[in-house]
Every structure is written in C-alpha cells, then in structure tokens.
Amino acid sequence: MSEVRTGVDAIDRELVRLLATRSAYMEAAARIKPDRGAVRDEWRKQDVLSKVRAAAKENGVPLSIVDTTWEALVEASIAYEFTVWDKTRN
Numbered sequence: 316m317s318e319v320r321t322g323v324d325a326i327d328r329e330l331v332r333l334l335a336t337r338s339a340y341m342e343a344a345a346r347i348k349p350d351r352g353a354v355r356d357e358w359r360k361q362d363v364l365s366k367v368r369a370a371a372k373e374n375g376v377p378l379s380i381v382d383t384t385w386e387a388l389v390e391a392s393i394a395y396e397f398t399v400w401d402k403t404r405n
C-alpha cells in the first residue's frame with residue numbers, strides 16, 4: 316500500500332505543476348480579453364469538457380472522475396480569471 320501512496324503523491328505533484336502552467340494561461344487570457352463579459356465563455360467551456368471526455372475515453376479514464384474534476388477545474392479557473400481581470404483593470 317505504501318508504494319501505491321508514493322505513486323499517488325508523485326502524480327499529485329506532477330498535476331500541480333501542470334496546474335501552475337494552466338493557471339498561467341488563465342492569467343494570459345485575463346490580460347488578452349478586452350471585456351469582463353468575455354471572461355466566461357460557455358461555448359469554450361463545453362468545448363474543453365467535450366475534448367477532455369474524448370481524451371478520457373481514449374485513455375480508459377472513468378468519466379465519473381473526469382466530468383466532476385473538469386467541471387470544478389473550469390469553474391475555479393473562470394473565478395481565478397475574473398480575479399486577475401479585476402486586479403489588472405482597477
């Protein structure tokens with residue numbers, strides 16, 4: 316069991332590194348979007364979710380994990396983007 320947990324901990328560190336890069340893209344998006352109303356783009360959100368679902372199916376990842384994780388990730392990313400957008404404009 317300890318080997319399993321060591322493996323999980325290593326994956327989590329890797330995921331957090333990737334999230335740092337993803338968050339930097341959110342900061343870039345906040346800088347690029349001229350209007351606050353453009354921060355939440357529902358079409359793009361659905362596009363992201365459907366691409367991730369397809370990738371999950373290709374890789375045999377349970378959709379129950381992917382759907383809930385990416386719904387939360389994109390919503391948290393939008394909230395972060397709003398924070399950055401407001402901070403850089405006011």
Ligand SMILES: C=C(O[C@@H]1C=C(C(=O)O)C=C[C@H]1O)C(=O)O
Binds near residue numbers: 357390
């Ligand atoms: C980064 C964007 O902004 C938001 C964040 C998204 C994400 O976390 O993938 C998707 C849609 C947007 O509402 C974008 O529009 O691409």
